[in-house]
Amino acid sequence: MATTEEPRPVSNDRGHSATNLDNNHGVRPRREVHHPADLAEALRAVGLRAPDTPSDSNSDSGCEDRDKDKDKPLQSVFLQRKSTNDSYDDSAVVTPEIVPIENPEVNGKPSPKYLQSLPKSGSVGEGKKTYVVVSDDAELREILRRGLEREREKVLPSRREKLRDMVFTKQFSCFDRQNQDAANSQFHGFYVLFWIGMTILIIKMGAENWRKTGSPLGTNEIMKTMFRRDVVVLLLSDGIMCGLTGVSWAMQRLVFRQYIDWERSGWIIQNIWQTLFIAGVVGLPLVRDWPWTHTVFFVLHGIVMLMKQHSYAFYNGHLSTVYKKRQSLLFKLKQLELVSPVSSPSSTSPQVSALSTSHLALPPSANEYHERRRSLSKPQSTEKSDVENISNAIEAAEPLDMEQLHLFERLIKWEADALADELTGKATDPAHYYPNNLTFQNHYEYIVLPTVVYELQYPRSDSIKWSYVAEKACALIGVIFVMIMISQAFIYPVVMRTVYMKETGWTTAQRFQEFPWVLSDLIFPFMMEYLLAWYLIWETVLNILAELTYFADRSFYDAWWNSVSWDQYARDWNRPVHNFLLRHVYHSSISSMKVNKHTATLITFFLSACVHELVMWCIFKKLRGYLLMLQMCQLPLVKLSRTRWLRNQETLGNMLFWAGIFTGPSLLCSLYLIL
Template sequence: MSQNGKPRDALEVHIHPGQLDAIAGTGTTTSEEEYDDISGSSPVAATVLVRRRDQGSSSSMTATATSSGAETGINQKTKSRRPLLIPSDQSTSSSFEGALPTATANVGKRRGYVLSADDDAAIRDAVSRSLQRAKGGTTRGARPGAKFADLVFTRKFSTFDRQNQDAANSPFHGFFTLFWMAVFFFILKIGAENWKKHGNPLGTNEIMKTMFRRDVLVLLLADGVMCGMTGVSWLLQRAVRAGYIDWDRSGWVIQNIWQSIYIGAVIGLTLLREWPWTHTVFFVMHGMVMVMKQHSYAFYNGHLSSTYKKRAQLLSKLKELEKIAPVESPSATEPPASGLSTSLLSKIPSADEYKEQRRHSMSHDGRAVPDIDRIAAAISSGEPLDESQVQVFERILKWEVDALSDELKGKSTLASRAYPNNLTFLNHYEFIVLPTLVYELEYPRSDKIDWYYAAEKMAACFGIIFVMIMISQAFIYPVVMDTVRMKEVGMPLAERFMHFPWMLAELIFPFMMEYLLAWYLIWETILNFLAELTYFADRSFYDAWWNSVSWDQFARDWNRPVHNFLLRHVYHSSISAMKVNKHTATLITFFLSACVHELVMWCIFKKLRGYLLFLQMCQLPLVRLSRTKFLRHRATLGNMMFWLGIFTGPSILCSLYLIL
C-alpha cells in the first residue's frame, strides 16, 4: 500500500469535470438529435491521462477522443461554489458501474476527478467506450425515440455571475465593465436632457404611469392565484397514483384539457380587464411558464406512474411464480428457457439498461413480443413449467423489477424523493418556484443563502428595469405615438409605408439595447435571484449565445430552461409518441415555439399578423444554409449573419405591427 492508502499497482485516470460526462455518456451527440446539435463549433479533444504507479516507477498513456462537445459536459466552463463530490449512485458516475471499480474524489487545484482501477483492462475498456461515443455512438440524453431525455443538472454559475471565476478572469472582462459604465452615463445624459426640457429627469414618464396607473394589486393577486392553480396538476397525479385515473388512457388527455383551460383563462383575464401591454406581457409570459411547469411535472410523473404499475405487475408475477411447483420433465409451455435472451442478466439492472434492452428487441423486430411479456403470459396460463424455466423466469423478472425500481428512483439519492413518495404538496410547489422548467425528482442544491448576493441581484433587477423604462420613454415611445397619430388622421397605408425606413432607423438601436437588457434582466438577475433563494445550484440558464454561428445554436444557448423543456417534452416526445424522424421533430419544435411567440405578440398588439411566426420559421432554412460547405467553416461570417438578424429583427417586427 502507498502512503495515501491506494494500492501501488492501481491506475489513476485524471479527468476534467467537463470530460467526465462525455466519457460516462451523459452528453448528447450530433448524430442523433439535430435540434440539439452543436453545429459550427470546433471539435473538442477529450483527453484521458492514465498513470500507472508500479513500485516507484511510473509510466503514462494518453488517449484523446475528439467529439463535438456535449452540451452538458465539455462546453460547460463554469465553476462550482464548492467541490463537487459525485457518489457512485448519481447519474454522472453510474455509467462507470460494472466497468470500473471507481473511487471518485475532487483533485483540488487541478479541478478534476480521480478514478482508480485495479487492472489495465478496465481502463482500456472505459477509454474504448469513450472513443466510440466520440465517433457517434449513442449517449444518454440523445436516444432516438426516448420519451424523456436524460438532462444532467450540476453545480454551475451563469457566465456573467461575479462568482464565476472564468468570467472574472476573462480577457473581455474590461469590456463588460465598460458596457455598464457606458449605460450609467447614457442614462445620466437622458435624465439631464429630460430635466432641461421637462423639468423632470424622467421626462413625461408615460410608460411608468401606464405601469402603475391601475390594477397593480389586481395583477399581483391574479398572479398568485395563477400560481396556486397549478395544484390541479398535482391533484391529478394523486388521483393517478390512487388508481382513480389511468394516465396512459385518460390521464394525459385530462391534463392537456386542463392546460388549455388554464392558458385560455390567463389570456382571457387580460382581455377582460383591458390591461395595458406591460401588465399583459408579464401575466401572459408567466402564465406560459406555469403551463410548461405543469406539463413537465404531470408528464414525467405520469411516465413514472406507468413504470410503477408495470413494476407492481411484475412483482405479482413473481409471487405467482413462487407458488408454482416445477415439473421434472421438460415443459412444452412457451417460451422455453433456451428461447429467452439472458444477456441482460450479466449487466447491473438500471433504467438505462432496461431502455436499451427494449430498444434492442424492438430494433430487431418491431412486432416481436418482448420476453418479459411472454414470461408473464406463461405464468398466467397455469401451464406446467420445468425447473429451468422457473429459474430463468425468476432471474429475468427480478432483473426487470430492479431496473424499474431504478427508473422510479430517477436522480434522487433518498427513497423519500423517489416516486411515488415525491407526490407531496410541498414537492409540487417547490418545483413551481424553482428556476427550471424541467421536473426532476432531485436537483443539485447549495448549502445556504447568501443574502448579500440575493440583494445584489434584486437591486440589479430594479436598476435594469429603470434603465429599460428610460430608454423606451426617450427613444421608442415617441415613434410609437407618431404611428398612432398617423392612423388617427386617416393616413393611407401606402403613405404610412413611406415612413417605414425612417421608423426602422429610429428603432433599431434602442430595440437592440432593450433586447440585450431584457435578456440580462431575466436570465442573469431574476433567475439567479430565484436560484439563490431556493438553494438551486445549477445556474446554467444560458450559454455563450453571442458567439452563435447559426440559429439553432442560438435557440439552444440563449434560453437553456426553455430549450431543455422543448428538448424533453416536444422534440423527444414527438419522436416517441408520434413516431416521427428527427427532422420532423425539429420542425414541430420550431413551429410550436413560433406559435407561442406569435400568441404573445397578439396579446400585446391585439393583431394576428403572423410576422413573428414567419420570421422564426425562416430560421430553419437559415440553419440548413449554415451547414453548407460555404458557411460551415466560416464562423465569423456565420456570427455576422446571426447578429444582423438580432440587430434588425425586433425593430422590423415592431415597425410592421405599428404600420399595419
Template sequence: MLMKQHSYAFYNGYLSSLYKQRELLLARIKELERISPISSPSATEPPVSDIHTAHLAKVPSARERRQSLPAENILDAEKIVAAIDSGEPLDQEQVRVFEEVLKWEVDALSDELRGKSTEPGREYPNNLTLRNHYEYIVLPTVVYELQYPRSGSINWYYAAEKAAACFGIIFVMIMISQAFIYPVVMDTVRMKEEGVPLAGRFRQFPWMLLDLIFPFMMEYLLTWYLIWETILNFLAELTYFADRGFYGAWWNCVSWDQFARDWNRPVHNFLLRHVYHSSISAMKVDKHTATLITFFLSACVHELIMWCIFKKLRGYLLFLQMCQLPLVRLSRTKWLRNRATLGNVIFWLGIFTGPSILCSLYLIL
C-alpha cells in the same frame, strides 16, 4: 406555469406507469416462487432459448434502459408475464431464467423511479406531496425532476445585488422606451388617426426601422439580462437552487440552432423533453419532423404573446421564427460550415434587425 404543470403531470404520469409495471412484475415473481416446476422440458412458450439474457450480466440503469437496450428485452418480459398468467407448466430452467429476467427488469424500473434523486425516500411515489409540488413551483426551472442540485446557504449580498440590478435595469429600460421608442410609436398612431394610406405609412417604414434598431437592440439585451441573469439568479439564490446554467454564451453563436439551445436553457430543456422527444416517442416521427414540430410550437406560443401585446394576430413573429430553419440548413452548407466568424456576423445581423422589423410591421399595419 403551464409548462411547469405540464412537466410535473407528464413526468409523474410516466413514473406512475413504470410503478404499476414494477408492481405487476413483483407479483409475477412471487407467483414464480410458488410454482412447482416439472422435471421434463416444458412446451410452454417462450422457450429459454428465445429469451435474451446477455444484458443480465450488466447492472441495470435508467440510462441504459432508455437508450441502449433493444426492444426485444421489453417483449421478453411481456412474454414471460403471459406465460405465468397462462398457468401452463414450466420446467426448472424456465423458472430460473424467467425469475432472473424479471428481477433484472424490476431493478431497472426501480432505477428509473429514483430518477435523479440521490437521497432515500425521494423516489416515486414518495415525491407526491404538497411540499414537493410547491417547492418545485418556486424553483427557477420548468422541467420537473425528483431532486435538484441544492446549495447549502443563501448569500444575501448576492441576492441583494441581483435585486438591485433588477430594479435598476427596469428603470433604464423605461427611460430608453420613453426617449427613443415612444415617439416613434406615437408617430404611427398620428398617421393612422390622420387617415394616411398604407402606401404612405410604408414610405416611412425605412426611417422608422432605422430609428428603432438601436433602442430595440438595447431593450433586447437588457430584457435578456433582466430575466436570465438577475431574476432567475435571485430566485435560485433564495430557493437554494444550485444549477445556475440558465444560458450559454449565445452572443458567440454561429448558427440559429445554437442560439435556440443557448439563449434560454430552461425553456430549451422543456422543449427538448416534452416536445422534441415526446414527438419522436408518441407520434413516431423522425428527428427532422420533431425539430419542425418543436420550432412551430415555440413560434405559435411567441405569436400568442405578440397577440396579447398588440391585440393583433398577424403572424410576423411566427414567420420570422420559422425562417430560422432554412437558416440552420444554410449554416451547415459548405459555404458556411467551419466559418465561425461569418456565421456570428450573420447571427448578429439577424439580432440587430429582427426586433425592430417586427415592431415596425406591427405599427405600420
C-alpha cells in the same frame, strides 16, 4: 387499488447517461468510438482473441494482427481506419465488410489476394472507418457482424425515447461574479465598459429631462402606465394562476391511485386542462383591458406555468406507467413462489434454452432495460419479450421444473430492479423516488424553481447568500430603471408619432413611406432593450430565484453572443425553455408521432413561433403573423449556415447573426406600428 410499496433502490451504478446538448438539435453528446475495441469486444463474446500488433504508420489506432491461434476458426482479422479524425459522426459508422478469403498467408506473409481485399489508405475526406474481417467461417462472420452492430447501437444516440434525461449540475451563469471563468475572461473589461457607458447615458438623459421638464424622468408616461390601475388585481391574479397549477398535482395523485389511467384518458384530461388554463391566462388581460406592461408580465408568466405543469404531469405520468408495470412483475414473483416444481423436465414454453440471459450479467438499470425494449420494438421484430412469455406461462399455471423456476425468478427480478432504477431517476434521497415525490410540498417547490423541466431531484446549494440576493435585487431595479429611461426617451416618441398618423387619417401608403425612418429610429433603442431584457430575466430574476430556492444549476444561458447560426442561438439564448422543447416537443414528436428529426425540428420551431405570435397578439390586439414568419425563416438560414460557403466562416456567420438581432425586433415593432 395500487399498493404503495417503495421501489427498491439499486445499489449498483444505475448507468444513466449524461445528456449534454450538442449542436445537432440537442441530441446526446457524441463520443469517440474506437472501433478496434468494439471488434475486440465482439471477438471476446464468441470466445476469440484479438492479439495486439505494431501500429500501422497510416493509422492513428494501429492494426490488429492476424490471429496466431490455428485452433480458432478465425484465420485473420485486419482493421483499418480511413481517417485520423476521432470525432464521432453517424456517417462514419458503417456495417463491417466481411471478406472471405482462403489461404490468406503465404510463407507467413499476407497473400496478394488478401492485400487486394483491403481498403486503400489515404482516401482523404471520406471520414469513414471500415472493418475488413477475413475468415472462411460463415457462421463466425455472421456472429462478428451482429456483435459489431450491437456495439454500434450502444453508441448511436437513441431517437425513440419518450422522455429525455436532463443533466443538472452545480454551476454558475456566464456573467455571475462567482463564475471564475467569467471573472478571468480576457473580455471582462468590455463587460465593465458596457455598464460604464450605460451609466453615462442614463445620467445624460436624466440631466436633459431635468432641464426640459424639471424631473429626471421627464414626462414619464411609461411609469404612469405601469402603475395607473389594476396593479393589485394583477398580483392577485398571478398568485391565483400559480395556485391553479395544483390541478396537475391532484390529477397525478388520482393517476397513482389508479382512478385515472394515464395511458388511456389521463394525458387527454391533462391536455384539456392545459387548454383551459392558457385560455384563461390570455383571456383575462383582454377582458380587463390591461396595458401592455401588465399583459406581457401575466401572459409570459402564464406560459411558464403551463410548461411547468406539462413537464410535471407527463414525466410523472410516464413514471406511473413504469410503477404499474413493476407492481405487476412483483405480483408475478409472488405467484412464482407458490408454484411447486415438477421433478421431470418440463415441456412448458418458454424453455430455458430459448431465453436470453446475457443481460443478467449487467447491472439492472433503466438504460439497459430500454436497450432491450428497443431491440424488440424494431419493425422487423415480431416476437414478444421473454418476460411477457414468462408471465403468460405463470398466468396459465402450467407445470414448471426447478431450472425454469430459478431462471424465471432471476429474469423477473432483473427487470423489476431495472424499473425501480427508472423510478429513482437521478434522485439520491428515497423521499424523492416515485411515488414518494407526489406531495403537495414537492409540487409547489418545483413551481418556484427557476426551471421548466421536472426532475425528481435537483442539485441544491447549502445556504442562501443574502448579500448575493441584495446585489441581484439592486441590479434588477437598476436595469428596470434603465429600460424605462431608454423607452421613454427613444421609443415612446416614435410610437406616438405612428399613433398620430393613424388618428389623423394617413393612408397605408403614406404611413408606409415613413416606415424606413421609423425603422431607423427604433434599431438602436430596441437593440438596447433587447439586451437589457435578456439580462434582466436570465441574469437577475432567475439567479435571485435560484439563490432563494437553493437551486444550484445556474446555467440559464450560454455564450449566445458568439452564435454563428440561428440554431446555436436558439439553444444558448434561453436554456430552460430550450431544454423543455428538447424533451417535451422535439423528442416527444420523434417517439410519439414517429417522425424523423427534421420533421421534429420543424414542429418545434413552429410551436415556438406560435407561442411568440400569441404574445404579440395579446400586446397589439392584432393577428398579423409577422413574428411567426420571421422565426420560421430561421430554418432556411440554418440550412444556409451549413453550406460549404458558410460552414467554416465563423466571423461571417456571427456578423449575419448580429445583423438579424439588430434589425429583427425593430423591424417587427415597426410593422405592427405602421400597418
